[in-house]
Amino acid sequence: MPRAFASDWRDRCRSDRPDPFPMHALKRVERPTTRIEDALVQRKDERESGFNRAGRGDLGERLQREFTRFVPKHPLSGALVTMTGVLGHFVDARAGSSEDPSARAGGMPPLRPAAEHKAPGTEDPAAMARHIKETAYFLRADAVGICELPPYAVYTHGKLDGQPIDLAHKYAIGILVDQDWRTASGFNGHDWISNAMSFVSYSNSAFIACVLAEYIRRLGYPARAHHARNYQVAVPPILLWAGLGEMCRIGDIVLHPFLGPRFKAAVVTTDLPISIDKPIDFGLQDFCTKCKKCAKACPSKAIPDGGKETYNGYERWCADAERCTGMRVGNQNGSGCGTCVKVCPWSKPFTPFHRAVNWTMRNIPAARRLAIWGDDLLGYDKPNPDAKWWLDLEEVDGKLQVPGKSGKRD
Amino acid sequence: MPRAFASDWRDRCRSDRPDPFPMHALKRVERPTTRIEDALVQRKDERESGFNRAGRGDLGERLQREFTRFVPKHPLSGALVTMTGVLGHFVDARAGSSEDPSARAGGMPPLRPAAEHKAPGTEDPAAMARHIKETAYFLRADAVGICELPPYAVYTHGKLDGQPIDLAHKYAIGILVDQDWRTASGFNGHDWISNAMSFVSYSNSAFIACVLAEYIRRLGYPARAHHARNYQVAVPPILLWAGLGEMCRIGDIVLHPFLGPRFKAAVVTTDLPISIDKPIDFGLQDFCTKCKKCAKACPSKAIPDGGKETYNGYERWCADAERCTGMRVGNQNGSGCGTCVKVCPWSKPFTPFHRAVNWTMRNIPAARRLAIWGDDLLGYDKPNPDAKWWLDLEEVDGKLQVPGKSGKRD
Numbered sequence: 001m002p003r004a005f006a007s008d009w010r011d012r013c014r015s016d017r018p019d020p021f022p023m024h025a026l027k028r029v030e031r032p033t034t035r036i037e038d039a040l041v042q043r044k045d046e047r048e049s050g051f052n053r054a055g056r057g058d059l060g061e062r063l064q065r066e067f068t069r070f071v072p073k074h075p076l077s078g079a080l081v082t083m084t085g086v087l088g089h090f091v092d093a094r095a096g097s098s099e100d101p102s103a104r105a106g107g108m109p110p111l112r113p114a115a116e117h118k119a120p121g122t123e124d125p126a127a128m129a130r131h132i133k134e135t136a137y138f139l140r141a142d143a144v145g146i147c148e149l150p151p152y153a154v155y156t157h158g159k160l161d162g163q164p165i166d167l168a169h170k171y172a173i174g175i176l177v178d179q180d181w182r183t184a185s186g187f188n189g190h191d192w193i194s195n196a197m198s199f200v201s202y203s204n205s206a207f208i209a210c211v212l213a214e215y216i217r218r219l220g221y222p223a224r225a226h227h228a229r230n231y232q233v234a235v236p237p238i239l240l241w242a243g244l245g246e247m248c249r250i251g252d253i254v255l256h257p258f259l260g261p262r263f264k265a266a267v268v269t270t271d272l273p274i275s276i277d278k279p280i281d282f283g284l285q286d287f288c289t290k291c292k293k294c295a296k297a298c299p300s301k302a303i304p305d306g307g308k309e310t311y312n313g314y315e316r317w318c319a320d321a322e323r324c325t326g327m328r329v330g331n332q333n334g335s336g337c338g339t340c341v342k343v344c345p346w347s348k349p350f351t352p353f354h355r356a357v358n359w360t361m362r363n364i365p366a367a368r369r370l371a372i373w374g375d376d377l378l379g380y381d382k383p384n385p386d387a388k389w390w391l392d393l394e395e396v397d398g399k400l401q402v403p404g405k406s407g408k409r410d
Numbered sequence: 411m412p413r414a415f416a417s418d419w420r421d422r423c424r425s426d427r428p429d430p431f432p433m434h435a436l437k438r439v440e441r442p443t444t445r446i447e448d449a450l451v452q453r454k455d456e457r458e459s460g461f462n463r464a465g466r467g468d469l470g471e472r473l474q475r476e477f478t479r480f481v482p483k484h485p486l487s488g489a490l491v492t493m494t495g496v497l498g499h500f501v502d503a504r505a506g507s508s509e510d511p512s513a514r515a516g517g518m519p520p521l522r523p524a525a526e527h528k529a530p531g532t533e534d535p536a537a538m539a540r541h542i543k544e545t546a547y548f549l550r551a552d553a554v555g556i557c558e559l560p561p562y563a564v565y566t567h568g569k570l571d572g573q574p575i576d577l578a579h580k581y582a583i584g585i586l587v588d589q590d591w592r593t594a595s596g597f598n599g600h601d602w603i604s605n606a607m608s609f610v611s612y613s614n615s616a617f618i619a620c621v622l623a624e625y626i627r628r629l630g631y632p633a634r635a636h637h638a639r640n641y642q643v644a645v646p647p648i649l650l651w652a653g654l655g656e657m658c659r660i661g662d663i664v665l666h667p668f669l670g671p672r673f674k675a676a677v678v679t680t681d682l683p684i685s686i687d688k689p690i691d692f693g694l695q696d697f698c699t700k701c702k703k704c705a706k707a708c709p710s711k712a713i714p715d716g717g718k719e720t721y722n723g724y725e726r727w728c729a730d731a732e733r734c735t736g737m738r739v740g741n742q743n744g745s746g747c748g749t750c751v752k753v754c755p756w757s758k759p760f761t762p763f764h765r766a767v768n769w770t771m772r773n774i775p776a777a778r779r780l781a782i783w784g785d786d787l788l789g790y791d792k793p794n795p796d797a798k799w800w801l802d803l804e805e806v807d808g809k810l811q812v813p814g815k816s817g818k819r820d
Binding site: 122183211215219401 | 485486488489490492493496497500520521522525526527529530531532540541544545548549550590593606610613614617620621622624625628629630799800801803805808809810811812
């Protein structure tokens with residue numbers, strides 16, 4: 001949608017309201033609403049992620065085979081993941097710098113290392129926090145938040161090269177990009193557009209992060225972009241501490257108060273001195289206790305319908321990563337899966353009606369069951385056939401064909 | 411601005427209205443409102459563009475020197491042009507393919523040549539036109555239009571390698587990205603954010619074009635992206651024939667009815683059979699005859715305040731390219747220049763008030779002078795200080811400094 005549509009651009013001229021969404025209206029808290037025993041949280045090894053385990057065969061031969069094709073088997077997600085892969089080479093000045101012979105051979109324009117001198121006017125952390133947010137919004141981000149980089153958010157090893165990761169940046173900037181409301185209203189959660197929705201957000205947040213990191217380095221401060229094709233950090237704890245959402249029933253997912261789970265994120269880590277945001281509390285822990293729509297709808301039964309458990313220092317709903325990965329990689333009737341995104345009552349367009357409902361869900365606990373009931377009644381968990389614009393296509397043996405179940409909604 | 415803000419997403423579910431802007435409401439015409447003697451239009455040599463002439467010294471030593479720094483002298487436009495440069499290597503399957511040794515050396519994911527087999531369901535040109543537009547909007551384009559590729563829009567030679575260009579694709583898809591209304595309301599037209607505004611649109615439209623071309627190739631049809639860092643076509647005639655705007659007083663510029671001149675564009679050329687749009691007539695030839703704001707405001711006096719002339723087969727207002735280039739490249743009080751974008755009454759946000767004024771300007775010729783007068787009265791040609799979010803910075807001898815005239819509005 002054209003950015004010129006936004007009627008709220010005037011808010012962005014107010015020094016206390018840099019965000020297009022009314023983040024200023026949310027309750028801020030000292031610690032995330034998910035209990036975290038900081039001392040108990042272990043850094044993760046990216047090689048142990050569900051996708052990586054599927055790729056190396058831990059989840060069986062079928063998923064290992066499917067892993068190489070589950071994104072490119074649809075031509076649009078294939079095009080998007082290819083271009084996201086390009087951006088994996090431009091996260092900092094090492095890759096792509098003139099000192100990098102492979103990049104030099106490719107004739108790529110060099111990224112710059114952090115400038116030797118700090119730019120004048122970059123000394124005030126509060127002013128720089130506002131400036132970095134405004135810059136990210138100018139670069140077409142949908143939501144931005146800042147936190148100190150939690151040490152446990154840094155992976156121990158990266159999956160690309162298997163090397164130990166040493167990332168000592170002090171701050172992290174979370175950058176969210178919407179997966180497109182209209183497409184979300186048209187899909188059933190696990191059909192042929194699902195991976196493309198993920199990668200339109202992955203690729204656009206990646207591009208913003210690459211530009212923003214290069215900008216910060218030019219201002220004289222180290223900075224690195226982290227995105228779907230080159231992470232050194234786990235994203236959820238960063239979004240949580242940066243006030244971009246609360247942990248939700250879906251599991252390892254942070255839910256934004258105005259986008260729901262309908263986004264993907266990239267991150268910039270940096271040493272630029274910058275004020276941080278506080279975590280937010282919009283009542284989601286109570287809401288998710290009552291709702292359970294994602295648990296009911298999950299095609300792989302990966303989302304619990306019971307209570308929270310403590311895992312790796314977090315007291316939260318724990319999804320079954322193997323089942324979730326198995327569904328997304330192995331889905332035979334679509335490419336990927338975002339059924340939890342589809343059915344979540346928080347994924348809505350930002351219209352006056354939905355803003356009013358959103359306010360009610362955030363502020364009136366007693367009205368939450370009514371909102372959940374109304375969501376069912378209005379059929380938001382169903383695909384809207386008028387909003388289906390994509391082609392159901394599957395690449396099999398190098399040739400695109402109409403998949404067997406095309407058009408059938410289950 | 412978040413795309414979820416758009417209240418008009420429902421229109422995009424109507425088969426006759428794929429566009430977020432109400433393009434369906436515009437008068438369509440058989441030929442552009444600018445008279446074109448097709449047989450007289452000569453193909454251009456990209457090496458003879460104003461910027462290229464400045465770069466090789468035709469416009470003097472000072473501009474030749476400034477040419478290497480006029481974009482990267484500000485750190486944000488510098489970061490943006492660097493990442494746009496990356497995308498210049500990914501316009502089609504030749505650059506970046508596994509057959510390309512330089513790309514292979516860089517470890518880049520290969521782009522694909524057109525698939526051997528055409529995808530099923532891609533045979534209906536009208537359906538594919540709608541589908542390609544919806545895909546581009548999903549990829550976050552702000553406006554999209556389709557035309558047959560006018561042979562005279564193809565450059566004779568490219569500036570990158572100086573080789574003769576042989577591009578025989580039948581169709582061209584124009585992709586517009588907004589330069590950000592809020593930033594436009596804050597700048598004076600030729601200060602330090604001007605080039606960043608250009609390149610946020612260049613880079614984002616480039617990314618969309620690269621993904622869209624790769625998608626079309628996967629569907630089984632040749633396609634090439636054309637963008638600010640790798641063109642084989644001149645953009646204005648394509649936008650004109652694709653119904654994305656009319657030629658305006660600014661000169662070699664197509665003005666969109668809802669964005670004004672506040673955009674940059676990329677193009678995908680292809681042989682995918684696809685229905686074309688018709689040119690539009692929203693009264694701009696009369697409006698520009700009356701308005702003349704851009705001519706009055708142009709710091710380099712490059713825009714004529716008189717009538718049209720015939721040049722290269724087009725009867726249009728002819729700007730002085732050398733003066734315009736000299737201002738943009740040589741600007742000592744900013745980076746680049748978009749003063750004509752700043753003062754144009756058609757560059758507005760898409761709010762109910764401005765939609766109403768826009769309708770009046772399009773449909774009631776007698777009200778145009780009133781609209782022009784009101785635009786002055788409301789001060790839209792002045793920078794709104796509350797909307798200035800960027801840092802005034804200039805790189806001199808490898809070090810960022812606050813430019814001498816920083817903050818002074820002239």
